[in-house]
Amino acid sequence: MPTAPSVTTLLIMMASGARRRVGTTGRGIDYILSPATRALPIEHHIVDHLSLLVEPFRDDVAHLDLGPHLVLAHGERAGAEAEWAANVPSGPRPLRLLVNISAGITARAWPLASYAQVIAAAREVVPSLQLFIMCAPHETARAAELAGMTGGRAVPPRPLRDAFALVATADALFTPDTSIAHAAAAFKVPTVDMLLQGKASQWGLYRAPGINLESPGGTLASLSVRAACDALRAVLYDVESHRTAR
CATH class of the missing domain: 3.40.50.2000 (Glycogen Phosphorylase B;)
Known part of the structure; x- marks a missing residue:
């Protein structure tokens, strides 16, 4: 939930027992995030919001095509x-x-x-x-x-x-x-x-x-x-x- 606070997200992340919990900062649950990624202004496209969750895992996000992608048989x-x-x-x-x-x-x-x-x-x-x-x-x-x-x-x-x-x-x-x-x-x-x-x-x-x-x-x-x-x-x-x- 990169665009708004979510109690459901909070509870699922806590219940998961995961040692690392990636999420967007400024959404009311920063204290359970490790790491908390940077946030964008709310009017940005949902794909841009979600792309921030990739940053902790790779250092080339700026060069990736993160638009929607589907493969048909x-x-x-x-x-x-x-x-x-x-x-x-x-x-x-x-x-x-x-x-x-x-x-x-x-x-x-x-x-x-x-x-x-x-x-x-x-x-x-x-x-x-x-x-x-x-x-x-x-x-x-x-x-x-x-x-x-x-x-x-x-x-x-x-x-x-x-x-x-x-x-x-x-x-x-x-x-x-x-x-x-x-x-x-x-x-x-x-x-x-x-x-x-x-x-x-x-x-x-x-x-x-x-x-x-x-x-x-x-x-x-x-x-x-x-x-x-x-x-x-x-x-x-x-x-x-x-x-x-x-």
Whole structure:
């Protein structure tokens, strides 16, 4: 818990019987830490906070890439590639846009009509894009409704690693702030990540392509469709320019 005091962390560390207990200074439990690492201002990204815990073990932390990193098995990636390739006409591969509509808490829900407008804006940039819509199991009906509104495909919910493989094989992602966005950062998939007010600096995309969007209010419902459309257009223009250059 590098960003706040935690009684649970304190009790676990004491109960462990460990002779060395590494933790961030200034969080209220310095007296049980050996060593206590330096602290960063709270607004720094969570990855930067966590990276300080590496310092007692190595002297080259400044030169390490500590961004998110995921490795897929060959079969996991191949399965996702096959899913994207199914029923696609022969010829140049279309740009793959993955839209995730689920994010765990009500405050991060965004209206289906807003998603539909953003997808329409995406098709202004890439009319032939291939659209997959993913969701948590309890939102399958919502994903199917959006697919019907936009001509996309609602992909069935799947185990987490298979979901990550679908992210890894996409060309671009549009999503509320959730683990799917961090997976995209790990795979360097360009992403528009919609975050709640005040969350982007600590929980947004980390050293990864894309745009962090913050809501002006306490829920994503306050995030304007226009801002989201502009962000996704910008990401897709960049993706298309790189695809054309190749």
